[in-house]
Amino acid sequence: MTAPSLNTLLSTLLLVSPAFTHPSFRRFLTLFAGWVCTRGTHAVTESLVEAGVSGTQHHAAFHRFFSRARWCVDAVGRLVLLRLVALVPGPVRLVLDDTLCAHKGPQLFGLGVHVDAVRSTRKRRLLTFGHVWVVLTVLVPVPWSQREWALPVLLRLYRTQADCQKSGEPHQPKTQLAVALVHQVAQWLPGKALELVADSAYSCRPVLRALPPGVLFTGAMPTKARLQRPRTRKYRSPRTGRLRRGDIRLPNPAQVARSKKWPWLTLCLTLYGQRKHLQYKELVARWHRSAGKPLLKIVIVRVPQGQLPLRVFFCTDATRSAQAILESYAQRWAIEVLFRDLKQLLGFASSRARSRLAVLRTAPWVAICYTLLVLWALEQRLSLSQVALPVRPWYPTKNTVSFADILRLAQRTLSAADWSDVPALLANIPSARSPPVASAA
Numbered sequence: 001m002t003a004p005s006l007n008t009l010l011s012t013l014l015l016v017s018p019a020f021t022h023p024s025f026r027r028f029l030t031l032f033a034g035w036v037c038t039r040g041t042h043a044v045t046e047s048l049v050e051a052g053v054s055g056t057q058h059h060a061a062f063h064r065f066f067s068r069a070r071w072c073v074d075a076v077g078r079l080v081l082l083r084l085v086a087l088v089p090g091p092v093r094l095v096l097d098d099t100l101c102a103h104k105g106p107q108l109f110g111l112g113v114h115v116d117a118v119r120s121t122r123k124r125r126l127l128t129f130g131h132v133w134v135v136l137t138v139l140v141p142v143p144w145s146q147r148e149w150a151l152p153v154l155l156r157l158y159r160t161q162a163d164c165q166k167s168g169e170p171h172q173p174k175t176q177l178a179v180a181l182v183h184q185v186a187q188w189l190p191g192k193a194l195e196l197v198a199d200s201a202y203s204c205r206p207v208l209r210a211l212p213p214g215v216l217f218t219g220a221m222p223t224k225a226r227l228q229r230p231r232t233r234k235y236r237s238p239r240t241g242r243l244r245r246g247d248i249r250l251p252n253p254a255q256v257a258r259s260k261k262w263p264w265l266t267l268c269l270t271l272y273g274q275r276k277h278l279q280y281k282e283l284v285a286r287w288h289r290s291a292g293k294p295l296l297k298i299v300i301v302r303v304p305q306g307q308l309p310l311r312v313f314f315c316t317d318a319t320r321s322a323q324a325i326l327e328s329y330a331q332r333w334a335i336e337v338l339f340r341d342l343k344q345l346l347g348f349a350s351s352r353a354r355s356r357l358a359v360l361r362t363a364p365w366v367a368i369c370y371t372l373l374v375l376w377a378l379e380q381r382l383s384l385s386q387v388a389l390p391v392r393p394w395y396p397t398k399n400t401v402s403f404a405d406i407l408r409l410a411q412r413t414l415s416a417a418d419w420s421d422v423p424a425l426l427a428n429i430p431s432a433r434s435p436p437v438a439s440a441a
Contacts, residue, residue: 005380005413010429012376015083016368019075026422027065030057032369033414035347036407042347042366051419066365067358073365077153078188080371084138084151087378091193091216093139094185095150095332096178096202098158099339101349101363102130109356112160122307130349132158133363134174136181137335139197142374144382144401146273150334151374152342152367154181157360175206186212197332203314205290217316218328223254225312227285227298250285253300253312257281264302269323271330278302282322291316299325338370341403346370370403377406 013032017025034047044062048054085092100114116128134157137150156177164171178198186194195216198207203219211217228247256262262281269276279302284295295318301311315325342348346369351362380386387405389398417425 005409006417006425007428008380009376009410009413010425012372012379014426014429015375016076016079016372019079020071021069024065024069024071027062027069029422029425030419031062031065032372033417033419035366035369036373037411037414038347039411042350043352050415053420056420063358066353066361067355073361073368074154074184076368077155077364080151080368080375081138081153081185081188083375084140084153084371085189085192088138088140091195092185092189093195093328093331094182094197095137095139095335096135096181096196096198097332097335097339098132098134098174098201099343100128100130100132101343101351102128103349103351104129105354108354109359110157110159110163112158112163114160131359131363132174134158134177134181135335135338135367136178136185137338139331139334140374140378142378142401144377146400148331148334149374150338151371152338152364153371154184155364155367156181157363173206175202175204178202179207179210182215183212186215195328197328199332203290208291208316218325219314220329221253221287221290221298221312221314223257223310223312224252225287226289227252227283228288229285230295247286247288250283253298254310256283257300257302257310265322267323267326269327271326272333278326280322280326284318287314294318297322297325301326342367342370345404345407373406373410374403376410377401382406382409 010029013029016028020028030051030053031044031047034049034051034053035042037050038046040046044066045054045059048057048059048062100116100118102116103111105111110131111129112132113127113129114132116126119128120126133155135152136154137152139148140151141148158174158177159169159171161171182194182196193214193216194212195218196211197218200220200222203217203221208217227250229250230247234243250256251259262283264279264281267278267280269278281300283298285298286293287296287298294316296314296316297318297320298312298314299322301313303309303311313325313329315328339348346366348363348366351359351366353359353362382401387401387409389405392398419425
């Protein structure tokens with residue numbers, strides 16, 4: 001199965017060849033093979049060792065692939081996005097979030113001090129040196145898993161105010177970077193329905209009021225959010241006699257939860273792979289301070305366990321059901337699984353890049369490699385029999401494929417090839433006959 005799998009993998013990688021020049025695409029393939037086959041600390045030089053070209057090709061050319069070569073990360077992401085959209089019917093569902101990659105060292109572009117949300121607690125905030133990446137992913141259903149997978153297509157590096165002041169560049173908050181990513185996707189997919197899911201950090205005024213028209217947003221709001229509803233009839237002030245045209249103030253979600261005017265409803269649905277019975281209340285209102293005039297469907301959920309007794313979710317489509325809103329928000333967890341796999345298995349946070357262009361390219365390149373690996377598995381219709389899962393007597397209930405299984409299969413496939421002669425590997429691929437088209441950086 002190695003040769004057919006290798007040809008299928010090379011055909012998948014040829015999808016992004018128009019974004020590179022011919023020499024750069026050859027180095028891309030060599031770096032991809034070495035990076036994927038690396039089982040320890042990921043680096044450019046270690047990739048050359050794993051690919052078996054460290055003694056025949058100079059390492060400086062592969063470092064220049066990230067620091068100087070003519071190619072654009074967004075151009076690669078666009079090609080991958082168009083392929084994913086062609087595979088998934090219906091609206092394009094996007095998930096947005098950011099993640100911290102710890103780094104230290106002198107003369108490191110974009111280095112800043114950030115709050116480590118994973119290791120921080122409510123009483124203690126832990127600060128860490130590193131890079132923060134704002135990531136936009138596409139939700140894709142896969143046949144080998146019960147959940148949907150989040151595949152990254154666009155990334156932006158967030159830089160702190162202190163770092164921007166040193167270089168004299170304007171500071172862009174994470175919310176502004178997130179809006180730019182969504183606008184970029186809307187520009188690439190004109191007329192395509194987009195649905196965006198994000199957590200409470202991005203469910204705010206800078207994002208909600210700057211989204212492209214027609215983008216449906218699902219997020220979380222605070223329990224003390226100020227809600228309003230539009231007036232349905234004329235009303236004059238009893239004191240001044242003037243017509244009141246403003247919206248009517250409603251109780252906040254915490255007050256709605258305590259009120260007997262809105263009864264608790266029961267809903268049974270599958271969230272995070274488990275069947276759950278939830279108590280909830282729903283209403284249609286405006287969140288003028290953040291979302292403006294559009295009516296929102298708001299769902300208040302009672303949480304029996306944990307530190308938060310209530311969770312409040314909303315959707316910019318006021319006609320959407322409570323079950324659809326809760327299931328859509330629960331799918332956001334796929335991006336958290338993505339961050340774990342990227343960092344623990346694919347060296348997303350292991351980059352040794354220091355210069356500006358190398359930093360801006362290396363981590364997004366690793367994320368695109370993740371998407372290409374999953375796309376390869378989709379195109380060859382991966383199954384449990386093809387993966388050849390390792391024998392684990394202590395884990396007899398495993399019946400789905402994880403990214404670690406896909407990575408293991410890719411390592412077996414790539415390690416059998418001779419990457420010192422990339423043209424010979426591409427000679428058997430029909431779509432590789434036409435040379436890649438150069439793309440400006």
